[in-house]
Amino acid sequence: MGSPEASRAVDGAGRGGSTLGSRQLAAMLPDPAGSRPAYRHLARAIGALILDGRIALHVRLPAEREMAAALGTSRATITAVYDLLRESGHARSRQGAGTWTALPEGRAPSGVTRALGLPGAAIDLARASLGLPEQTLADALARVAPRLAEHAHTPGYHPYGLPELRAVVAERFTRRGLPTVPDQVLVTSGAQHALTLVLGLLAAPGDRIAVENPSYPNALEAIRRARLRTVAVPVADTGWDTGIVASTLRQAVPRLAYLIPDFHNPTGCLMPAGERARVLRAAQHAGTWLVVDETLTELALDVPAPAPFASHAPAGGTGQVVTIGSMSKTHWAGLRVGWLRAPSRLVTELAAQRVASDMGGSVLDQLLALDLLSAADGGPLPDRLVRLRGQRAALTAALAAELPHWRWQLPPGGLSLWVDLGAPVASALAERVLDHGVRIEGGAHFATDPGIFEQRLRIPYTAPPDTLREAVRRLAAALADGLPPPAAAGRQHWIA
Numbered sequence: 271m272g273s274p275e276a277s278r279a280v281d282g283a284g285r286g287g288s289t290l291g292s293r294q295l296a297a298m299l300p301d302p303a304g305s306r307p308a309y310r311h312l313a314r315a316i317g318a319l320i321l322d323g324r325i326a327l328h329v330r331l332p333a334e335r336e337m338a339a340a341l342g343t344s345r346a347t348i349t350a351v352y353d354l355l356r357e358s359g360h361a362r363s364r365q366g367a368g369t370w371t372a373l374p375e376g377r378a379p380s381g382v383t384r385a386l387g388l389p390g391a392a393i394d395l396a397r398a399s400l401g402l403p404e405q406t407l408a409d410a411l412a413r414v415a416p417r418l419a420e421h422a423h424t425p426g427y428h429p430y431g432l433p434e435l436r437a438v439v440a441e442r443f444t445r446r447g448l449p450t451v452p453d454q455v456l457v458t459s460g461a462q463h464a465l466t467l468v469l470g471l472l473a474a475p476g477d478r479i480a481v482e483n484p485s486y487p488n489a490l491e492a493i494r495r496a497r498l499r500t501v502a503v504p505v506a507d508t509g510w511d512t513g514i515v516a517s518t519l520r521q522a523v524p525r526l527a528y529l530i531p532d533f534h535n536p537t538g539c540l541m542p543a544g545e546r547a548r549v550l551r552a553a554q555h556a557g558t559w560l561v562v563d564e565t566l567t568e569l570a571l572d573v574p575a576p577a578p579f580a581s582h583a584p585a586g587g588t589g590q591v592v593t594i595g596s597m598s599k600t601h602w603a604g605l606r607v608g609w610l611r612a613p614s615r616l617v618t619e620l621a622a623q624r625v626a627s628d629m630g631g632s633v634l635d636q637l638l639a640l641d642l643l644s645a646a647d648g649g650p651l652p653d654r655l656v657r658l659r660g661q662r663a664a665l666t667a668a669l670a671a672e673l674p675h676w677r678w679q680l681p682p683g684g685l686s687l688w689v690d691l692g693a694p695v696a697s698a699l700a701e702r703v704l705d706h707g708v709r710i711e712g713g714a715h716f717a718t719d720p721g722i723f724e725q726r727l728r729i730p731y732t733a734p735p736d737t738l739r740e741a742v743r744r745l746a747a748a749l750a751d752g753l754p755p756p757a758a759a760g761r762q763h764w765i766a
Contacts, residue, residue: 290325290371292332296340308343309350316351317360320371323491324720331361331369393741395710398535398685398730402602406650407638414637421633428630429621431457431609435640439595439609442643448578448588453614456621459631460608461565461596462488467620468592468610469496469526472559478524480515480558484688484716484723486535489528489563498526502718507679507688509539516552526559532567532576536716536728537688538681540573546582554587565596565608568651571659572682580611589613597639599685600651607631607639658685664735668742673749686730688713694724695753703748708741 299315302308319325331337334352338345352369355361359374430436436452443450458464473479475497481490483502493500501522503515519527529549531541541549553560562579570576580591596608612620624630642649662680665687669676677690691699696712703710713726731738 290329290331292336292340295325295332295337299341302341302343302347309347310354312341312347312351313354313358313360316355317358317374320360320373321377322715324714325371326494327371327373329371330367331355331371333368392707392709393733393737393744395708395730395733395741398728398732399598399603400654400685400732402604403650406642407602410638410641414634414641417637418634421637426630426633428457428633428636429625430617431455431631432633432636432640435607435636435643436609438640438643439611443578443593443611446575446577446581448581448593448611450611451614454611454617456610456612456617456624457631457636458608458610458624459606459628460598460603461563461594462492462608463624463628464594464596464608464610465489465528465561465563466492466496467624468559468561468594469493469498471616471620471623472592473498473525477526478522480518480522480524480527481718482510482529482534483718484536484713484726485528485718486530486563487711487715490716490718493528500718505534505537505539507537507539507690509534509537510541510545512541512545512548512552515549519549519552519556519558523556524558526561527553528561528563529579530563530566531579532564533569533681533684535566535684536686536713536726538679538684538686540576540682541579543577543582546579550580550583550587550591553590554583558590560591562591562593564593565599566684567595568600569655569658569685570683571655571662575683578611592616597642600654601639601642601649605635605639607635658731661731661733661735661738662687665729665731665738665742668739669729672742672746685732686728689727689729691725691727696724696727698753699727699745699748702751702753703745706744706748708744708748710741710745 295316299312302312316325320327331352332340334345334348338348341348352361352363356363356369359377360372361369362372363369433452435457436455439455439457440450440452443455456464456467458467469479469492473496477498478501479493479498480501480503481493482505484505490500501518501524503518504511518524531546533540550560560579564578567578568575578593580588580593583591591612593611594608595610597605598608610617610620666678666680669678669687669689675692677692678687681687697714700710700712711728713723713728714720716726716728717723733741
């Protein structure tokens with residue numbers, strides 16, 4: 271559950287009166303004794319955490335005396351750290367009000383830079399996403415052009431989404447085993463937009479939300495920005511312990527639970543049908559809303575695509591389940607088309623909330639989505655699954671040849687491997703391999719709490735086989751160059 275200090279830090283993230291707890295910050299930092307001069311090492315680490323979003327902007331840093339005690343170092347060292355942060359633009363001070371985190375001029379948060387492409391021969395393994403074949407897009411644009419012209423004479427606002435797209439999404443749910451009508455569907459600007467709307471309507475700051483650990487970083491960031499208190503349930507290489515999930519729902523009674531049961535991001539695990547029914551029963555007894563992320567459901571490589579999670583509920587038991595879907599992983603993130611399925615009354619309330627931010631999605635994007643989802647041959651998805659199987663095989667073969675001491679479970683679907691490096695060096699390796707032209711995510715980005723999953727990398731198999739083989743070669747070369755000692759070596763971490 272974490273301490274009151276940690277709860278205050280999370281609940282107040284980004285608010286004018288919020289303060290980062292000294293023990294919470296210390297848990298995210300390297301041992302001051304590990305590098306010299308210590309103050310420069312600590313300042314760089316704090317600056318990186320600010321840019322990475324793991325320390326929120328406009329949050330007050332701990333008092334120097336408290337921070338020194340938490341790190342077991344001198345106050346003079348912390349004074350020098352804060353001086354460097356102010357010089358670099360990562361912090362600012364107000365007389366009598368302390369030191370506050372800031373964004374340096376000309377710098378962008380890592381969450382923004384990770385969404386941007388890389389130049390030249392650099393290989394991007396930070397984004398588990400796929401492009402859309404040019405001809406597929408061109409053909410779809412040609413088909414929807416006449417329909418777009420018809421819409422040009424209308425205002426173009428569709429807060430619920432285009433009626434015909436809502437109908438197609440509803441029919442897809444019905445075909446997969448969950449009877450659905452269009453009134454239960456809200457079209458959104460991607461899955462992240464759907465999640466943000468749900469968090470804003472169904473939860474208030476300070477409410478508890480159960481989340482998997484590890485989980486999708488952008489979802490965790492949305493939860494932090496909503497100032498919810500996370501209650502973590504573990505997902506191991508073998509999947510979920512639904513006994514722990516059920517007891518967590520029973521004991522913590524969270525307002526919401528966010529789950530990725532289909533080819534979980536990042537572990538790739540698939541929750542068995544019987545376990546889904548158990549989680550649904552536990553959530554129903556606790557009065558917890560389940561927010562089920564099914565953006566990866568159709569990326570089934572070795573098994574049939576699973577039925578909707580809510581289809582495992584007893585009759586009438588789906589009243590507190592919100593299912594989120596998207597075209598970003600199956601088709602193309604550039605469309606920015608997602609959806610949610612929920613009780614029709616909740617869909618109406620969510621549509622009213624979305625009007626305050628974007629009035630409705632792009633008509634062109636929704637027409638393209640409608641065309642692609644309506645394709646009789648499945649559109650680009652069948653060929654995509656064939657390519658993904660080949661790319662997954664190329665990645666695993668390259669890892670076995672170049673880095674045989676690394677371990678992973680082969681996922682039955684999804685877009686990435688969750689690799690165990692055997693030592694807590696993921697962040698150091700991710701930083702070092704940038705010099706070799708590869709961008710990749712260390713496991714800490716997927717953690718609900720600081721200081722964990724440093725032995726893990728998420729490696730997507732979304733690039734062509736030759737690119738994946740070259741990326742693995744560069745990872746091996748970066749590892750052979752030698753890495754600094756693990757940041758947490760020799761020091762106990764306090765976990766919020």
